[in-house]
Amino acid sequence: MPFLVGSRAPSLARSRTAMDPKIPSSISRLFHTNSVPSPMDAQEINELLAERNQELSVVSKEIERARAEVQRLENKHAEVQGVVHELEALMSPVRRMPTDIMAKIFEHAVRDQDMPKPDPRLAPLLLGQICHSWRSLLFSLPCLWTTLQVDFPSGAKEWERIMQSKIMSMHVWLSRSKAVPISVFLNHPRGSQIQWAALMLLDKEILTLGARLKELTLHFSPQALSTLLTFTQSPLPYLEHLELQNSNSLPANDNPPALILHSAPNLRRLSVSWCSLDLREFQVPWNQLLELNLQYDASSFWNPVHSDYLQILSQCPNLTTCFLGVGATIEDVDPETIQPVTLTNVHTFKVSVYVQTAYLRHFFDALRLPKLRSFEIKNVSLALGSFTGETECLPFLERCADTLEAISFSRMDVSDPAILSCIAQLHHLKTMFFLPGVLRLNHSLLTALTYGSPSTDGASDFQRICPSLETLQLRCSSAVPVDAVAGLVQSRCQSEPKLKRFALQFSTFEYGLDTRDEKIRELRARLQVYVEQGLQLYLTKSGLSG
Structure with a gap:
């Protein structure tokens, strides 16, 4: 072409x-x-x-x-x-909506957030960008400005200016709450220092707000916490919740001074997390507390200590919830001087075990919780071996058998005879988590909890352990037979009350072929009929520590 x-x-x-x-x-x-x-x-x-x-x-x-x-x-x-x-x-309905209804909508918008922050992309500041009337209504409602979380920077350009800006925004925000009691959550990242001038500004702001504080959470380094505790010297008439936590990533010997609350008549919840907890000098209205959380930071490089918890608990007759980190005591406790402590209102008790000492056994032997419904114990030590004291809580649980409905063992290497003897007495148990460490992955709980086939006289081949169980979570070795797991779930789903939730973690530290994925697929297929009937089934893989 x-x-x-x-x-x-x-x-x-x-x-x-x-x-x-x-x-x-x-x-x-x-x-x-x-x-x-x-x-x-x-x-x-x-x-x-x-x-x-x-x-x-x-x-x-x-x-x-x-x-x-x-x-x-x-x-x-x-x-x-x-x-x-x-x-x-x-003609928009929003324009004709009564102010009180709009106020309720604004309240829900703020309440639906986990924690209000001074962010223009979030409520309540976002609502003020719509129109003048919304902005006027927003600033006229103190209830929208009673809760605030401020995250202070760990380090940036113009760091001091940013700190002052955040403190100023905090001041402006809370000033809009008028005289309403407030909840303040202040966080500072780990491993960074705050300049003295900024700490003094923040301390002054907290002190000014003290008479209106309802909830206060401070996550700072021990040095910063030592500066920010000035507010404790003033009356705190509305304070109900106080949380003081060391935010350092590494433990240190410098701890804040003893907590002394001169006047906090409404304090109900106290949480303290420091590297070491010497509570002997604390002046706190223990008898008012309903919730108590005493933890401390531990690492492979640090063995923190604490004072005798029993002396503190004996002063807390109204407790309903208690979380403790148990390790070594500052002074040796003479078993002959330990007196039993009875807390008649505690229904939830959680313990983290940091290091094995004889104190753990003495502690559980002396504690009486006649209305306990939920118990959780976790080994947070990095040691791979078993603690001999990991069974010392079992007699305590047996004393609570009449009321106990939920138990959780995490990385606790309890022997089969010991755990089976204990749970055999917990006839009202509805929830059980047994997540042992690597030394007890091949446990016999699967077989023991499986209902046997009915005999001719209507009895069971095996004694029924935990007949009220509805939620069960286990961690086992990858060597566990699929038939054993399926048999347990089937027997529990075919009996009353039926198993509602079952979770199994396959853990392994063995060499060779990893068959966990194959076993999970087979179990899902075999148990699908019970999932269709309403069973919540969770089959996962986990590492050595879970």
């Missing part, structure tokens, strides 16, 4: 020229060829070009007029549409 000079769209051009009767055939036949026009044709082509250019100019002007008209209509459309939107806004 010859190259056609000046031809960009042959088919389109041919169709258009063929429809123009004013172009002679002597010229149109030259289209799409390389032929040279004759002198006579060239003169006629020039005349045609002049006519077409004049016609093209006329059409271009018409297009410009049409475009101008379209632009005018579009502008008119936008103007009318703007008026329509304004008129529709006048």
Whole structure:
């Protein structure tokens, strides 16, 4: 095919020229060829070009007029549409909504957040960006500004200016709450220092707010906490919850001074987490507390200590919930001087074991919780071996058998005879988590908890352990037979009360082929019928520590 000079769209051009009767055939036949026009044709082509250019100019002007008209209509459309939107806004139900209902909506918008922050992308600041009336209503409602979380930076350019800005925004935010009691949560990242000037500003702000504090949480380094405790010297008439936590990533010997609350008549919940807890000098209204959380930071490089918890608990007759981190005591406790401690209202008790000492056994032997419903114990030590004291809580649990409904063992290497003897007495147990360490992965709990086939006289081949169990979570070795797991779930789902939730973690530290994925697939298939009947089934893999 010859190259056609000046031809960009042959088919389109041919169709258009063929429809123009004013172009002679002597010229149109030259289209799409390389032929040279004759002198006579060239003169006629020039005349045609002049006519077409004049016609093209006329059409271009018409297009410009049409475009101008379209632009005018579009502008008119936008103007009318703007008026329509304004008129529709006048008829909006939100405009006619009573102020008290709008206030309730604002309250729900703020309450639905985990923790309000001074962020313009979140409520309540986001609501103030809608219109003037919303902003006026927003600032007139103290209840929207009673809770605040401030995360202070760990280090950045213009760090001091950012700190001052955050403290100022905190001041402005809480000033809008008027005289309403407030909840303040202040966090500072691990491993960074706060300049003294900024600490003094923050301490002054907290001290100013002391008379209105309902909840206060401080997550700072021990050095910073030592500076920020000035508020404890003033009356705290509304304070119900106080949480003081060391945010350092590594333990240290520098601890804040003893907590001394001069006046906190409504304190009900106290949480203290330091590297070492010497509670002997604490002056706290222990007898008012309903919830007590005494933890401390531990690591593989640190063995923190604490004072005798029993002396503190004996002063807390109204406790309902208690979380303790148990390790070594600051002073040796003479077993002969230990007196039993009875807490008649405690229903939830959690213990973290950091290091094995004789104190753990003495502690559980002396403690009496006649209304305990939920118990959790966790070994947080990095030691791989078993603690001999990991069974010392079992007699305590047996004393609580009449009321206990939920137990949890995490990384506790309790022997099969010991754990089976204990749970055999817990007839009211509804929830059980048994997540042992690597030394007890091949336990016999699967077999013991499986109901046997009914015999001819209607009795069971095995004594039914934990007959009220509805939630069960176990950690086993990957060597556990699939038939044993399926048998346990089937027997529990075919009896009353039926098992509602079953979770199994396959853990392994063995060498060789990892068959856990295959076993999980097989178990899912075999237990699918019970899932369809409502069973919540969770089959997962875990590492050595879970």
